[in-house]
Amino acid sequence: MTGITRDSNLLVVLGPTASGKTRLGVELARRFNGEVISADSRQVYRGMDIGSGKDLTEYGSIPHHLIDIVEPAYEFNVFEFQRRFLDAFGDILQRGRLPVLVGGTGMYLEAVLKGYRLVEVPKDRVLRGELANLAVDALAERLRSVNPRLHNTTDLLDRERLVRAIEIAAYERNHAPEPLPEIRPLVLGIRWERSVLRQRITDRLRTRLDHGLIEEVARLHAEGIPWERLEFYGLEYRFVAKHLQGELNRNDLFQKLNSAIHDFAKRQDTWFRRMERNGTSIHWLDGTGDPLAEALGIISRERHDT
Incomplete structure (x- = not known):
């Protein structure tokens, strides 16, 4: 059986930043002969490793897709994500393996789960x-x-x-859009008590700043990425760029960036709740418990129910 149940051919693991979704997605891929497809709007860029949280060491031998596929100057968008996702999804299924979509970029997730009918329109x-x-x-x-x-x-x-x-x-x-393949997802989400997630975000940011985040942004700028462009790539790159331009000292960089990431995590949760209201069924896992065991239990029940 290619899917995890007869009624599903895609496993989705979503959650806010610092929720541990990559680790869980990789472990589930390992157990179910799967390959990970990233649903992260920044991890597509080469050389943007620390600020985007690629955590490539977590994958081990598990194949991963849509990571490090374009240069930072390239303008990636949801249309291209959907097209590349569909290519990876079809290829993984054709080889008899399970696609595992992992990420927190709400629009990318919905492009898959809601089947956005996107058409690439050239200039006329x-x-x-x-x-x-x-x-x-x-x-x-x-x-x-x-x-x-x-x-x-x-x-x-x-x-x-x-x-x-x-x-x-x-x-x-x-020009009608090309028909989409049938996607039958089983969606898992990791949820943390807010104060615990805030501490995880703070600890992770401190680690990243101590292990090369500032140097990564400085290197990207030295390689030709303008400061204004770096701000486009999200909070870490935006605030570190301001620090490198002398607009923020190191302490203000940490405090303001930390607060901004906390707010971003809240917005992600709001997006996920809206997805549920609009009909996406998400099985929530308790991050403070054993999310892997909980996920395996849900998958087992889904198998017996189908």
Whole structure:
């Protein structure tokens, strides 16, 4: 049996930062002949190891995918994640192994679990030339005509977004997205009592700062990544870049970054709760107990129920 149950062909392990999801995902992959697919928006970048928390030593002999696949200057996005996930997912299943999706980037997780129908839309220079002389009101009317089910009204307020929205709507009328494979996930989530998770975040940040995080960001900048671009890669890179530019001393760097990561973990939890409200079934594991044993129990019950 390729899946862990007859009704599932994908195991998902999610959780907030510092929750221990990588360790659990790797161990489950080891026990069920699996391979890990990362759902982390920063671990795709080569050379961004400490700040993104790759923890590559945890994988051992377990194959992993979507880690270290593009250079830092590359603009990776949810469309490319979904495309690369589907390639890895199909390849792993074809070889008779279990895909194990592990991560905390909510949009990436939902692109898989909700089956976002994403289409890569190239720029249409002919259409853009046709739209160039239209006023904003005329562009808004054009958008409504090509997309009568328009929900995102913010596209009506900005000329550049209007043009892009028209371009996308026009393309999608003639180019249906490729059908998605059938994905039947069993989703596990690691949950910690808030004060315990806060301490785990603080301890991990202190360790990373002591073991090369600042030097990693300095190296990336020396290799040609602008400070402004580094800020795009998340909290660790944003705050360390400010420190290296003299805007924060070492103590302020730690205090402000630590607080920002705590807030980020809260936002991740909010995202996961919203996923549940929108129909994603998540089996929550107690991080302070034995999440591996709990996960194995859930998988065993799911096997007997199917």
